[in-house]
Amino acid sequence: MRPDELAERVRPRYPDVLVARGEAIAVVERDRIREALEELRADQEVRLDFLSDLTAADWPGRAPRFWLSYGMYSMEHRHRLRVKVGLPGEDPRIDSVVPLYPTADWLEREVFDLYGIVFEGHPDLRRILMPEGWEGHPLRKTEELGGVNTRYRGTFVPPVDRRIP
Amino acid sequence: MSDPAHDPRPLRDPAELDDPLSTAEVRQETMVINMGPQHPSTHGVLRLLLELDGETILSCRPIVGYLHTGIEKNTEYRTWQQGVAFVTRADYLSPFFNEVAYCLAVERLLGITAPPRAQVLRVLFCELNRIASHLVWLATAGMELGAISVMLYGFREREQILDLFEAATGLRMNHSYVRIGGVVMDLPGDGLQRVEGLLRMLPGRIGEYETLLSRNPIWLERNVGVGRLPAEDALRWGVTGPILRAAGDPRDVRKDEPYCGYETYEFDVPVREDADCYARFEVRIEEMKQSLRIVEQCVERLREPGPVMIEDPKLRWPAQLEVGPDGIGNSSAYVRHIMEESMEALIHHFKMVTEGIGVPEGEVYQPVESPRGELGYYVVSDGGHRPYRVRIRDPSFVNLQAVPQMMEGGLVADAIAVISSVDPVMGGVDR
Numbered sequence: 316m317r318p319d320e321l322a323e324r325v326r327p328r329y330p331d332v333l334v335a336r337g338e339a340i341a342v343v344e345r346d347r348i349r350e351a352l353e354e355l356r357a358d359q360e361v362r363l364d365f366l367s368d369l370t371a372a373d374w375p376g377r378a379p380r381f382w383l384s385y386g387m388y389s390m391e392h393r394h395r396l397r398v399k400v401g402l403p404g405e406d407p408r409i410d411s412v413v414p415l416y417p418t419a420d421w422l423e424r425e426v427f428d429l430y431g432i433v434f435e436g437h438p439d440l441r442r443i444l445m446p447e448g449w450e451g452h453p454l455r456k457t458e459e460l461g462g463v464n465t466r467y468r469g470t471f472v473p474p475v476d477r478r479i480p
Numbered sequence: 481m482s483d484p485a486h487d488p489r490p491l492r493d494p495a496e497l498d499d500p501l502s503t504a505e506v507r508q509e510t511m512v513i514n515m516g517p518q519h520p521s522t523h524g525v526l527r528l529l530l531e532l533d534g535e536t537i538l539s540c541r542p543i544v545g546y547l548h549t550g551i552e553k554n555t556e557y558r559t560w561q562q563g564v565a566f567v568t569r570a571d572y573l574s575p576f577f578n579e580v581a582y583c584l585a586v587e588r589l590l591g592i593t594a595p596p597r598a599q600v601l602r603v604l605f606c607e608l609n610r611i612a613s614h615l616v617w618l619a620t621a622g623m624e625l626g627a628i629s630v631m632l633y634g635f636r637e638r639e640q641i642l643d644l645f646e647a648a649t650g651l652r653m654n655h656s657y658v659r660i661g662g663v664v665m666d667l668p669g670d671g672l673q674r675v676e677g678l679l680r681m682l683p684g685r686i687g688e689y690e691t692l693l694s695r696n697p698i699w700l701e702r703n704v705g706v707g708r709l710p711a712e713d714a715l716r717w718g719v720t721g722p723i724l725r726a727a728g729d730p731r732d733v734r735k736d737e738p739y740c741g742y743e744t745y746e747f748d749v750p751v752r753e754d755a756d757c758y759a760r761f762e763v764r765i766e767e768m769k770q771s772l773r774i775v776e777q778c779v780e781r782l783r784e785p786g787p788v789m790i791e792d793p794k795l796r797w798p799a800q801l802e803v804g805p806d807g808i809g810n811s812s813a814y815v816r817h818i819m820e821e822s823m824e825a826l827i828h829h830f831k832m833v834t835e836g837i838g839v840p841e842g843e844v845y846q847p848v849e850s851p852r853g854e855l856g857y858y859v860v861s862d863g864g865h866r867p868y869r870v871r872i873r874d875p876s877f878v879n880l881q882a883v884p885q886m887m888e889g890g891l892v893a894d895a896i897a898v899i900s901s902v903d904p905v906m907g908g909v910d911r
């Protein structure tokens with residue numbers, strides 16, 4: 316299906332759907348994520364049966380602060396739908412989709428590691444890229460950047476956001 | 481090969497054993513060993529925690545993160561153009577794919593397309609890069625499974641491809657050659673002859689590797705039937721690329737969601753049904769031949785000259801590059817123009833360098849078919865002069881999750897064959 320056809324097809328169930336830059340995007344409520352992905356997979360005409368990507372973006376100062384995006388793909392029909400879920404900045408948590416897609420295991424661990432979003436029901440939610448004892452979640456926009464201490468006359472190289480360009 | 485899952489003997493507590501020296505009882509103990517992160521056959525800093533029962537792998541846990549360099553975070557603090565220099569370092573064996581995917585994503589946000597010749601050059605370099613990457617895979621896989629000559633041959637031919645890359649871009653790896661709106665510069669004067677030289681040399685060499693390996697009893701013994709991953713499991717684990725195609729699914733982004741005009745090239749997608757390490761070997765060898773077919777078509781299309789960068793002065797880099805006394809940089813004629821002739825040109829240059837281009841608000845996901853599978857860039861802009869979010873969906877990262885399923889129940893020696901058949905590049909896994 317073309318993106319606009321796909322959008323029309325899922326609109327009755329997920330009214331918050333749009334097509335932008337040739338991609339269909341549907342916004343789903345947080346509590347319904349598992350149910351929604353299950354439905355989109357079961358519908359034979361939509362048949363989104365492949366989770367190709369799961370990631371997040373951080374928008375501090377906005378509500379919702381975090382946007383998760385699930386890159387869904389149909390191996391049968393070769394079309395894509397991005398399913399997006401907004402999460403609040405305070406205690407962001409959502410159901411894990413590992414029971415539906417085992418590939419979400421590491422993807423959810425990565426989002427947890429870098430954004431601090433908790434996936435409830437994940438079998439093994441630990442950091443994956445950062446060291447185990449790391450504090451904070453580096454991809455959050457509010458995270459403070461570190462500079463570099465050098466041996467050259469004790470100079471400190473400031474972090475990139477505090478350098479004069 | 482014994483299957484531990486179906487071993488009827490119960491595991492016993494070692495403390496209950498009467499004779500701790502009896503081998504029958506020792507047989508019941510398992511051993512946990514750490515393979516990596518520093519191990520010559522784990523392709524970089526991959527760590528595997530293996531639980532062994534004798535020679536049999538009971539469980540495997542891949543541990544990653546040792547090469548995390550924060551590329552995604554870094555791009556958020558640089559201009560859009562500088563992003564290219566960061567993403568090219570993610571999967572360092574396929575730098576052109578990272579550059580192309582990132583630039584295509586930004587170009588879609590900007591609503592521009594690169595000129596036709598630039599697109600042909602992108603395809604040309606991607607396909608040569610695919611061959612170079614598969615040659616590294618072949619070389620390392622051969623070395624790890626005892627075929628040392630293949631290692632030498634693979635790196636020898638790869639070096640010839642990298643020579644061309646160096647001649648065209650200035651660097652063997654991490655080229656930053658593909659830029660937003662096109663490519664940084666056209667092929668050098670003898671570029672096409674060099675590509676034709678590769679086209680004369682490579683088919684015979686690829687045939688040689690096949691002769692060396694495809695009927696080699698040791699190679700067959702180590703690969704046939706090892707590390708099976710059926711297509712349905714591959715899809716559950718999100719696995720794409722040669723591993724999925726070796727399991728019978730002809731998924732290829734170049735065919736399914738074409739970019740850079742791939743729909744206008746003639747090539748086949750090699751598919752095998754056996755889903756084992758040997759099928760992956762066959763798929764990759766065949767892919768190199770198909771890439772050569774595409775390169776041939778690129779050479780024909782490159783005979784006509786044309787622009788390699790969009791014309792819009794608000795988006796294109798103002799200078800042409802050339803090699804000066806201190807290396808590659810802005811051409812001396814251009815430097816004279818901005819320093820001595822035109823104040824406006826200097827202001828424009830200053831703005832392009834320090835501020836960069838602005839990209840309209842929005843988000844796109846751009847997949848490309850890298851040598852390891854679907855490489856996707858999810859790029860978000862808030863309308864500013866820097867990327868708001870650059871997410872790299874790296875195929876190695878996702879594919880590694882399926883490694884335990886491929887290994888468990890096999891022999892510890894098969895772990896090496898499985899890892900090399902997955903061909904993970906840790907620079908891409910950890911980013």
